[in-house]
Amino acid sequence: MHTWKRPYSRLGLRLLKGFSLLFLLLVMSGCWGQKNIDQLTVVAAIGLDAAPDDRIEMSVQLVNPTLPVAAGAGGQRRPFAMYAAEGDTIFEAMEQIRKQAKKNLFFPQSRIILIEEELARRGIEEYTDFFWRDTQQNPLSWILISKQPARDTLQKSKELEDVPSEEWSDFIKNRRGNSSVTLELYKFLPRLDQVGFQAYAAGIAPVSKGGEETMAIREIAVFKQHKLVGWLTDRQAQVLGWLQGKSHNGMIQFELQDRGPKPVVFELKQIKVRLVPSVYRNRVAYRVGIRAKAELKSSVKSLDLTDVQTNRLLEKKLAAQIRESVEQTIERVCRTYNSDVIGFGEALHQSYPRQWKRMKKRWNEELADLDVQVSVSVPIIKTGLKSDQRGLQPE
Amino acid sequence: MKRNNRPLQEQIGQFKSELGNSADLSIRECAVGVKQIPIAVLWLDGIVDTQSLNEGVLAPLISRTRELDVTAHEDLYIWLQNSVITAKKVSHALSIDQAITLLLSGHSIVVMDGCEGSIAVETLGIETRSIEEPASTVVVRGPRDGFVESLEVNVSLIRRRIQNKKLRVEAMTVGSVTHTSILILYLQDRAPEETVAEVRRRLSQIHIDAVLESHYIEEIIRDNARSLFPTVYSTERPDDIAGGIVEGRVALMVNGTPFVLLVPCTLFHLMKTSEDYYLAYPVATFVRWLRYIGLFIALLFPSLYVGVLMFHPEMVPPYLLSSILSAREGVPFPLLIEALLMELTFEGLREAGIRMPRAVGSAISIVGALVIGESAVRAGIISSPTVIIVAGTAISSFIIPSIDLSGTIRLLRFFMLICASLFGLYGVLFGLILIGIHLTTLRSFGISYLAPIAPYKKDEARKTLIRVPWWTLRTHSRRHR
Amino acid sequence: MKRKISDLQFFFIIFVSVASLTYFSIPTQLVPKARQDLWLSMAIGAAVDIYVAYILHWLGRKYPGQSLIQYSRTVLGPIGTLFGFIFVLFFLIVIVSAMWLFCKFLSTTLMPDTPGIIFSATMTLATGWAAYHGLESIARLAQFISVLILSASVLLILFSIRELNLHYLLPPFENGVGPAIKGAVYPASWFGICIVIGMLMPHLANPKRTFKMKASAVLLGAFVMTVTFLCSMAVIGPYMASRIDYPIYMFSRIIHLAFFERFDILLMLIYISGTFITFSTLYYGAAVGAAQLFGTRTHRNWVKAFAIFFVASPLLPFSNNASYAFLFFDKWFPLFGLLIEGGITTLIFVAALAKDRIERRR
Structure with missing residues (x-):
């Protein structure tokens, strides 16, 4: 009389446990380590400027996600946005930017790191540690030295492509006929410390054409240890x-x-x-x-x-x-x-x-x-x- | 035959009462011999072939015994059995229970006055479907006959393909209420003795009351009852079964269903179709690989999508990421819920499509997919990449030849989706490893489920991955294990 | 019924174990010390391992059907039992340490916000289940996974050819041969995990070929990984390689396969599946060993018993203190590892030899 009851109730209990676990899983899903992609903004370029009092100003060029033209996107949205903030360290500046942008910054696909000439001359020793440690940085980003403040370069450039840093990195990657060469982050960083193999980076400067500014990537900046010491002309570059x-x-x-x-x-x-x-x-x-x-x-x-x-x-x-x-x-x-x-x-x-x-x-x-x-x-x-x-x- | 004094009417009465005065029980009384000894023939209308009944039983009994003068009942019996009744199969039925069992399976019972026992004549003639193209599979190239519900016709479809004296056919009955007949077919010199013995043993341990379809048996005799993966192969196509028997596997036919089972069965058997062998081998190899890829896509596509986007968006090329992000703007649901919703909707549509009458069914699926999907995207309820993912998954799941396996993959897809939403790609890997462990422990009648890849047997593995051309196969000494 | 695994499956198990262990545990210690001479360290490590393999092979053939625990008891009596106990403890410690490294690696690189215990819990679950079902299951999975690892490593190396800067591998032995030899303790101690074959030998279908299979698997694994290490140094330069915690990971991040940008995640997943095999084998070895030591009939209960240790590995006290961790992996683990793997096995070997000679003289 009792023997048939037990297997059924056990099965029922098991099912109940299974369903509640499933429900919990669904609700909890992504507690750990999930990146909320609705809150994600892709950073296309990072800019570092010198700020007074030995502080640093960091700016980011963010990509506004747009559908490709074929999918029927309008042209109405700004393809990119620029945010900047100051801080004692890069991290502090980043926090400030996050408060402005109200979104999570997504670094792994950044393509360019712009360093303002003034900052480079001052020395970037204090800031390199961030790039060594942070796993989110893209080691394949290119380094460019900007003659005007990086913030302006990121903001004002009008290129053929929607997002300017895309165009710059494509240009650098395509090495044919390039006079200015530059290093990727993973090559740039160790050279700052070595004596026998110093770092260099290409420069980027605005070229006016009748009112509109485009950026030209030219010349090469020479670094000695952590400081920029001079420029090479195009031919020397x-x-x-x-x-x-x-x-x-x-x-x-x-x-x-x-x-x-x-x-x-x-x-x-x-x-x-x-x-x-x-x-x-x-x-x-x-x-x-x-x-x-x-x-x-x-x-x-x-x-x-x-x-x-x-x-x-x-x-x-x-x-x-x-x-x-x-x-x-x-x-x-x-x-x-x-x-x-x-x-x-x-x-x-x-x-x-x-x-x-x-x-x-x-x-x-x-x-x-x-x-x-x-x-x-x-x-x-x-x-x-x-x-x-x-x-x-x-x- | 024992002689007793049971009058004919009493015996007839006993039969009638056992069957509860069933309306389809017919009785023909007649008299045999010069002495006009009363005998009666009983049968159940509908399962008896009238023509053979008439020609084989009634006519000889009545017409050919007119001049005969037989008195001794023993002689009468023997004589009736051996010389008069001209039907194909005759047997003694000693007790009334035996007689009734035979009566229920289409025999006609000849009862004689004053005799214990009866003669049973096989006159089975059930209306059966004619052999036609199997409904569950579409045949591109190859024979188009399919099994039917009658055991004899099914056996004939095999016999005509394997005309070998070593083809053994064993009969069993299962089902305490339905008494369904089952046939076991195998080639004696190819099928391993242990497998056949194991099949017999497991069949004899079936203690359920009704066996209406081969799946009832399948669930009971399979190795690992709790596993989601099918370990028994079933098909409607005789060339499939014949090929399997030649390979040394054992076929099980169940009366009343055209689906014949084949054991043992590995994962790779489920991914093969017999049509592989009817196509040119490069094409067949390509199609086979396409199926394996389809298997993985059907299992992993949604989970990869969710896992990559939720945990590792950096893996997506930048432009694609940009367009996915913009497509997802305004969508109210988190990614997991969206994916689950779409998957479940699609499964629902699929189920509904099966029950629709043919004319409407295909329209519904197209309507469902395009219109509903399109409108949902327009309304901003879901995003278009999700629709693409779900559609791709669905199409891939149709690539899998076995319906059972396809069903399993559909279920596991949800498991993988949850794993992906919890731990990203690591979760997908974890889920795959768990499934892998499970697969490696599955066995089907003594053969491990993942044979011949693991444990690795070079020749067999080669044949599984590539469809090797015929001129390298079918040698005399080929043995399949 | 003991189900046997074939020698090919054995080969794959060893290969996978060596390759995935090397990916996770060795670079952190080895690369900063030996730099471009690490091939020598790897070679020495492989040689030590082959020596141990030979000993175990001989012992396994001398006492067929007996595992490491069992024949150490046979040879040395009560001391042998003690050794057996040490072996089991050693396996457990190895798993816990490797699990700790594994969790740390994944927490840092793959999924930054996930607590380490998730990784240890899931991995324990998977490996425990595999060990529960026995060696056969592990071996079959190893077949698939080893093909994956081999092809992924080869792809990685192939695609890095464009970025290779072989000059980085010069100069050889710039600080003398010393660092390379000293660095050899790391690969030697980690490869020596393969003394678990002592536990596996009774299950082999073809014990005669144990040595050949083991040696070739270790050689292949060490070779592939050495080439990977060298390529990574050639791409990111020895300076950076010695300053980053996980140089191979950085290397795989830089290489891209045509359009597929983040190969590192895929590679990491493949190595994680390799680690799964390693852990399952060790887990199985430990459980069977414990079962044989304490005389239980089946290893399955031990599987369940040990699980809690492994899940808790990232939570160990002192483990988050970087200096303790460093000390452990830098000094203690290699030292004790080698002592146990090399030392104790040699003792058993010598004792068995002696016993053999004594018996022959009678």
């Missing part, structure tokens, strides 16, 4: 890019004399740079070898490239031009700014660790008198569609 192995293309222009200076432009492709240290009697010397293939892009003066002499002349001039650029850049970097951005120290460390250990402490002084030899080998490979031949009858 290009050379730095080659030396770092970041860009493998470039344009070289020089002039030929023919009733006045006539510019000749070459495009260099497949640029390979080798930095070889050698130690001789406790003295370190470097050999920088550059190899590339040159393509004639345009020439105002008419040239006859079938002539061996002309070719040789051109190549010599080209090589000389390149060598001069490189030497000038190295001089600027090592002597004027006294910062080993190119990585001579690291090269020494990798090949001759013992020497490096000895020289490490005085490296910056060593750098000023560094013995560097540059050798260039650039054959002219292509000349485009136009055939340059003397002996063609003019029409």
